[in-house]
Amino acid sequence: MRMRHAKKYTSFTLLWTAVIAVAFLLGALVSAEDQSLVTIENEYIKVFVNNTADGRGRFAVDVTGGDPERDDDDNQPLIYGRPLPWTSYTTINMNGLLFAFGGPVSKRAGEGLATGLMIQKPEVRDGAIVTAWRYGDLEVTQYISIVDGPTTGLPDTARIAYTMVNRGQVYHSVGLRVCIDAMLGENDGAPFRMGEKQILTDYGAQGSTIQSYWQAFDSLEEPKVIAQGTLAGGELTTPDRLFFSNWGTFADQPWNPVLIAGRDFTRVGEFEYDSAVALMWDATDLPPGAALSRVTYYGLGGVTISKGELTLGVTAPASVQSGTTEQYIVLAYLENRGEGVARDVSLTIDVPNSLRLLNPIKVDIGSLKPGETRQAAWTFTAVGSGTATINVRGHAFESDPVIVERKIKLIAPPKLGLTVLDPPMVKSVTGRYEPYPVAVQAIVSNDGGDVATDTWAELAPGNGIELAPGESSRRYIGKLAPGTEVLVRWSVVSSGGVGSTGFKILTGCNENKVISGSNAIQWPDLPRQIRSVSVPVTERPGWYQVDIDLVNLPEASQLALRVTFDSDTELLAVQRGGFMVQDGKVLSWLREPVMEGNAVLLEATRSTATGKQFENFATVWVRRKSGGNGPLAMQSAVLRLLDPSGKPVPVTAVSENKDQ
Missing domain, CATH: 2.60.40.680 (Immunoglobulin-like)
Structure with missing residues (x-):
């Protein structure tokens, strides 16, 4: 156990045990208002948010049942947070001023950062733990929920999302940083692995050097917990910069951390390994009334392992969209479990015709020392349907080959549909329009095979029509599941003129091009x-x-x-x-x-x-x-x-x- 947490853990455990005992003696459950934690859990993981005056809004993730094929990851932490989360925290950068999301904290992680005004304490709403804070004109809402893991296909991943809305009348510069205090069971210093890179010391990535996901585990032979942070694809907003370092660096430096080349993950100022990761979205101008979303995933990683003198682990998306230009990654880890140096080591991949490989089939590794792990990555696109089976083979001189088979489901991408409904007939009643304001409506549907992410609809009024006071032109729909639809509505008023005045409605998502439809309102002649x-x-x-x-x-x-x-x-x-x-x-x-x-x-x-x-x-x-x-x-x-x-x-x- 980490010494920086041990004292806090023991004292609070005793206090919380006493609280539970009192509640039991009184014959009553603790009410939602009195809960120190707000929790959502299933048979795979648990997400929970601090609901106390010290660190309200900070979150953590635990494994419950975890990987169905293994028992050794049960009831292990994925993000440190027992008994109360505080080490992982989020920084708001507004016009160059830094704020901690949520309530104040008395401990090291972001201690002393300014906090805003709570407008929504943590509560479960629509399947997510929702917390909202306000910083002047900026309203920030945090959503913590559980979604399917990209490489496991199981609901074993935390969705960490923020929506920032400018409630003011002027532009504001807004940025966000999320620090994740990763902890893999009892291992607090496991290496990070991203693409073909194994990360054991301070490392920063930006732009094209940021891969679609990273994973962390200690050993392929006995990986108690395999963690995965997913950074790109679907609804996810890839960070502008990504940092790997020790937790102390992120705790003390709430925005742009100073990384030192070659420095391992020993916690700054102490003597224990303590790895962490920070995702940063640079500041961008946010217009009045506009909203900005930042979404990332963190949960269990799906790695299929075959053991031997050479132990091979392979990870790939559980499902991919076919018929698009989207690129996906197959990642292979090869560990030498033998007593001698493995020579002429290579990895090869075999894919069906439904997948188009964008790299050479074979990756030469060379020599592999005992206990050493190397990795290789292949990029592909999907063009077929059904299920694709891939095989990765690890081979070394005078050693039996090791083979891993993995299946990938190929699904059709989302396809948005739009139906613009006829507006009501507007009449002149005692010199006024009736009804007024006038409702403009449309149905947005997903007629494809996969979820549409970051779906939106927008009204573009023509001459003679204006949005009613207090209305905004864009509606944020978010995720739209296959085979579902949603009704969107605006209120409009006349800006002058008589007769037919047209309007257009547009809709789009991350995966589709924008489509549009139009209609018109007939305005009767009124006394002016x-x-x-x-x-x-x-x-x-x-x-x-x-x-x-x-x-x-x-x-x-x-x-x-x-x-x-x-x-x-x-x-x-x-x-x-x-x-x-x-x-x-x-x-x-x-x-x-x-x-x-x-x-x-x-x-x-x-x-x-x-x-x-x-x-x-x-x-x-x-x-x-x-x-x-x-x-x-x-x-x-x-x-x-x-x-x-x-x-x-x-x-x-x-x-x-x-x-x-």
Whole structure:
């Protein structure tokens, strides 16, 4: 056991045992609000998230039953986290400022990093442990769940995902780093293996040097736990940079770690091996209202092993998409378990016609010392269907060959379908549209053979249509399983005009090209008015309230209006309406309204159209000097009404009196 954890483990175990005992004596289960851990588990693995004030939101992974063919990996850790996760942590980089995801922590991993505001404590929702935190304008949600392992085909892998949404009004630069404190059972310093490289010391990769996955295990002969981090393919977002080092380096350096060539995985400042990995997605600009997702997998690796003097292990995807340009990797590990040096060592692969190999069949290794492990990788694409059987053979001079057979399922890729539904018929009812706003809907389906990942749909309104206030153009669907469909919906409003106005809906995913469909809304002719309505003020003889409204003028942005009263009228007050509120701020008059003669001039401008079918411009209070509450003599005249481009907007001014 690691000394840095031993004391914490013992003291908390005693405390937690006491808590359980008390709960048992009281005859009640601990409620969700009181749980220190939020957990999802199955017969293969368990994922769990810290739900205490010290490290809330940090996660870990344990093996439960693990590999069905072996018993020695049962109940072993994959990410250190017993009894409470804290060593693996995630760093948010916002505009160059670093924050720890989740709550504060009193221990070494990211200690002292600023934290934000919790908006969702850990809870199980839709099959994932969901936790959300806010950092100023940035809302970050963590999803920890269980998915099928890419090389095992079994639900033995943790999906670690983050969605970052800019809730503000300005761009923000946003980056993310995830530190995984890997632990393979009792082994805390097993080498990492990626492509043809065995990683025993500090190592960093970026760009094309990052392979689709890495694995970690100690020995092919008796690998208690085989871990795999998957970095590319499907919904996964390949990190910009990947770091392998000791845990202490990542614990003390929350963003860009300093790697030292040749340094082994001995924990900085201590004396024990403690390997860890960090995935970094560089900072990128995130527009207002936009979202950004980062997804990676970590779980059990599927390695088929054949033992002998030469022990051979082979890993490959359990299933691949056929008929695409996607490239996949077969990785072979060869270990010399004999007492002497193995010479003329080679690895060869045999693949069926349904797979197209992109490398030479044979890999010459040369000599292999006792206990030494070497590895080789082959890249392929799939062109057939059904199941492909591959055979990898390890051979050395004067040694029996060792052979591993592995099967790969070939499946059709996802295929998106799109049906744009007819919008409802819009009618004119008492001078207004009905229904309003108008619903625009489409059905996105997956008619292919595999899951569509990072699926989205987007509305592109044509001239005469705008998104309703508060709406966003893009809908994030995420994973869409084969044979399933989802209804997407937007609310739109008129931006002016009569007759047919078209719109387009687009949809796409990681695996497909974007497809689109279109339809149109028929807008009826409506009265386009600036309506001034006077009403006597109760218990105030001679006082009148005049409401001035824009009716069916969603494109209006500049207005100059003169309201003329009889000579017996004086101005009391003017109140600005919704037309004069933009982005949460109240706008100023171009000039302060005053009574000049017997007329009031109201002038205002905004940079954007209101987008509303009905909007109040102003409310005016006047008084008849002679008293009395008879009809108020009033006439309105539009001096100027423009849209944001400066184009005149046709309108009729209407004045009317109403009884209280």
